[in-house]
Amino acid sequence: MHLVNSQQMRRLEDRAIRNFGIPGILLMENAALAVVREIWRHFTDRKQKLSGLKAAVLVGKGNNGGDGLAIARHLVLSGFEVTAFLMAKPQDLKGDAELNYRLYTGTEGKLFVIDGEKQKRLARFAFAQADVVVDALYGTGLRGAMPAIAEEYIEEINQAKAWVVAVDIPSGVEADTGKVYRLAVRADLTVTFGLPKLGHFLGQGPEFSGQVVVDAISIPPTYLEDEELSNYILTAQALSLIMPVRQLQGHKGTHGKGILAAGSLGMSGAAILAGRAALRTGLGLLQIVTPHKVVPVVANGVIEGTVWPASGDSLLDAESWPVIQERCQGAQALALGPGLGVNEKFLAVLEKILLDLSLPLVLDADALNLVALDPRILDRRQGRGPLILTPHPGEMARLCNLTTGEVQENRLELAVSKAIEWGAVVVLKGAVTVVAAPDGRAFLNPTGNPGLGTGGTGDVLTGSILSWLAQGVPPLEAACLAVYLHGKAAEILAEKFGWSGFTASELAESLPQARRQLELSRC
Numbered sequence: 001m002h003l004v005n006s007q008q009m010r011r012l013e014d015r016a017i018r019n020f021g022i023p024g025i026l027l028m029e030n031a032a033l034a035v036v037r038e039i040w041r042h043f044t045d046r047k048q049k050l051s052g053l054k055a056a057v058l059v060g061k062g063n064n065g066g067d068g069l070a071i072a073r074h075l076v077l078s079g080f081e082v083t084a085f086l087m088a089k090p091q092d093l094k095g096d097a098e099l100n101y102r103l104y105t106g107t108e109g110k111l112f113v114i115d116g117e118k119q120k121r122l123a124r125f126a127f128a129q130a131d132v133v134v135d136a137l138y139g140t141g142l143r144g145a146m147p148a149i150a151e152e153y154i155e156e157i158n159q160a161k162a163w164v165v166a167v168d169i170p171s172g173v174e175a176d177t178g179k180v181y182r183l184a185v186r187a188d189l190t191v192t193f194g195l196p197k198l199g200h201f202l203g204q205g206p207e208f209s210g211q212v213v214v215d216a217i218s219i220p221p222t223y224l225e226d227e228e229l230s231n232y233i234l235t236a237q238a239l240s241l242i243m244p245v246r247q248l249q250g251h252k253g254t255h256g257k258g259i260l261a262a263g264s265l266g267m268s269g270a271a272i273l274a275g276r277a278a279l280r281t282g283l284g285l286l287q288i289v290t291p292h293k294v295v296p297v298v299a300n301g302v303i304e305g306t307v308w309p310a311s312g313d314s315l316l317d318a319e320s321w322p323v324i325q326e327r328c329q330g331a332q333a334l335a336l337g338p339g340l341g342v343n344e345k346f347l348a349v350l351e352k353i354l355l356d357l358s359l360p361l362v363l364d365a366d367a368l369n370l371v372a373l374d375p376r377i378l379d380r381r382q383g384r385g386p387l388i389l390t391p392h393p394g395e396m397a398r399l400c401n402l403t404t405g406e407v408q409e410n411r412l413e414l415a416v417s418k419a420i421e422w423g424a425v426v427v428l429k430g431a432v433t434v435v436a437a438p439d440g441r442a443f444l445n446p447t448g449n450p451g452l453g454t455g456g457t458g459d460v461l462t463g464s465i466l467s468w469l470a471q472g473v474p475p476l477e478a479a480c481l482a483v484y485l486h487g488k489a490a491e492i493l494a495e496k497f498g499w500s501g502f503t504a505s506e507l508a509e510s511l512p513q514a515r516r517q518l519e520l521s522r523c
Contacts, residue, residue: 001214001238003231003444004195006140006175016219025096027193027217028063032070032100034215035191036166039132039227040078042163042189051079056123056130056162058171060137061088066097068136068169069104072461082109083126085119087137087150092310122388127160127459136167136187140175140197151183158186161256166190169199170208178203186210188259193217196233201432201444202412212446231412231476232443234435234484242344242477243515246282254387255284256470257331259307260463261324262299262338263290265314270459272301277463277508278335279304281482282513283470286326292318315343321352331521333360333469346351351377358385360469360478364462372398380424386475387424390462416442424480427459427465433483437476447482447487449494456504461486464511490515 003010025071041048055075059068072084077263084104085353090113093101105111135157136152146154154171157511164187169175172184178199190200193216199205200212245271246471247254253275263271268274271290278286279302286305290298291312292444299307308327328334334357335471336350347370353361354377361381363371364518367390371377393411397404400418407414408430415428428434431450435443464486479502489510493502 001029001233001235002134002229003198003233004229005198005199008229009140009194009197012219013301013338014397021248022218025099027219028066028100030072030098030217031067031167031193031215034193034213034217035067035071035134035165036074036078038189038213039075039165043131049079053080053131054126054129055080055082055132055134056126057082057084057134058123058137058157059084059088060139060171061092061097062139063097064136064139064167065093066095066100066135068219069097069100069201071111071134071167072134073104073107076104076107076109082139083122084111085114085123085126085153086111086250087114087153089113090332091239091428094461097156102167112153116170120152120156121385124156127156128492130160132161133157133162133164134167135158135164135171135187138171139168140199142171142174145181146183147170154183154185160282164188164210167203168192169197173199173205173208174203175199178205179229180208184208189213191215192296194219198231198412201233201446206432230441232441234264234445234447234480234520236484236521239481239484242473242481242517244471244473252284255282256333256467256472257285257287258466258470259287259289259321259324259327259331260335260338260466261289261310261316261334261433262287262340264305264316264339264341265291265293267339267341268294268297268301269365269456273456273504274335274338274457274463274466275302275305275510276461276468277511280508280511281464281467281485283374283467287331289316289320289324289327310342315341316346316349318335318345318348319345320346321349324349324353325356327491328357328359331359331470332472333362333466335362335364335462337362337364338462340366342366342372344370344373347373347377351380354378354380354387354448355384357499360475362388362390362462362465364390365458367396368395375399378424382423386469387422388427388465388469388475388479389422390427390431390458390465392430393448412442416440425475427461427479427483429461433487435479435483441481445483445487447484447489450499451494451502452487452507454504456491457486458512460504460508485511485514485518488517489523
């Protein structure tokens with residue numbers, strides 16, 4: 001599914017109004033009904049009668065406020081006791097918002113115009129008593145911090161125990177960046193219109209948006225196809241069509257051969273985790289190249305794979321190339337880096353791998369730290385074979401000579417620019433992982449949770465990407481599929497353990513269940 005910034009969404013809405021002939025008031029009414037349907041669903045799923053439930057609606061003066069007034073009207077008509085708070089003078093409302101103001105004032109719903117301390121006390125009481133609070137104060141046009149008076153009301157919403165629904169995007173969250181300057185509405189649900197916005201998934205947006213539901217509000221799908229959009233959100237529906245289907249006549253030879261060069265003395269666990277993840281993702285044959293002293297530990301940890309000793313007692317070194325080269329004969333993919341250790345002598349081998357091996361290559365962890373010593377080495381790969389880089393923010397900072405904070409401030413643009421520069425798929429890991437392609441497209445992953453913030457989960461991701469590549473999935477799709485299922489496996493574990501306490505080993509073991517869920521979604 002496409003992701004848009006606020007300007008792109010305005011263009012799509014303007015085209016729908018101007019060219020397709022959809023009246024603006026109809027789009028506003030459809031938006032309101034989309035929110036109301038979600039509110040109805042929430043309470044009916046809990047076997048609660050709508051009649052007599054209390055709703056408080058915070059309304060701004062723009063189109064977002066017009067949506068809020070239409071929502072308030074529909075809630076009154078469905079039996080809610082509604083109190084709306086308008087943070088504008090009625091005479092400042094224009095067009096469709098002004099019409100919805102007049103329509104709402106014709107109902108039994110209450111409305112207070114915010115102009116002093118009295119309304120704040122009333123709002124505090126209404127928010128505290130409400131079953132649902134609707135945030136329709138600011139929409140996608142907000143830039144920077146909100147006025148102090150708006151923040152006072154938002155503080156009251158965030159302190160209330162009510163279920164909070166944001167209209168299009170939580171007030172205080174920038175639609176293009178997900179930035180929150182001082183304060184924002186902390187929504188349980190955000191109902192957005194047309195297409196999801198970048199701010200729902202970037203920066204602090206995910207923390208404040210809660211669950212995001214998208215409603216097309218009657219904008220024709222062809223309009224979305226005509227717009228030049230390069231950002232996407234990963235979805236189960238799209239990824240289920242990418243995932244290979246096993247054939248009855250299949251065997252280990254047809255399910256791919258993957259090579260993993262990983263591990264060092266003291267970091268054998270990284271190689272084991274990546275190897276287990278590759279097998280749990282369905283790889284037919286796994287071969288691991290690791291230093292001599294590490295072989296027994298890795299062999300015992302991944303008994304289904306074959307382990308090959310390479311030169312270097314504790315670290316892979318400059319003499320490891322012949323073993324890696326030999327193992328890659330007949331293989332479909334190579335992953336390099338988990339637990340590798342930073343041995344500058346191995347840079348010569350890395351350069352040979354980039355130059356001489358055309359099979360798809362994944363660079364992770366210490367392989368990236370080696371590249372950071374001489375980033376120009378990536379130029380050796382141009383046109384020689386698919387390349388995937390999987391940095392976390394700290395590794396990306398070293399690769400780009402930036403601070404981690406600078407990386408986090410500019411995740412999407414940085415990932416895309418570097419994917420283009422390096423001619424590689426860049427998987428920039430984080431709370432919402434970005435998968436950027438060399439052609440400028442970017443895919444944001446909605447799955448996962450803070451439980452992934454523990455040692456070894458990145459190794460699991462590397463093994464999974466290796467496996468999908470070896471099974472014949474193209475590089476960009478393999479990265480997207482692995483990232484999505486990696487997060488989905490974490491969600492499966494969170495159902496049992498919450499957001500802490502599960503391990504990378506358990507994450508690898510949960511990958512088949514995540515894959516099965518994705519398989520069932522295409523049925």
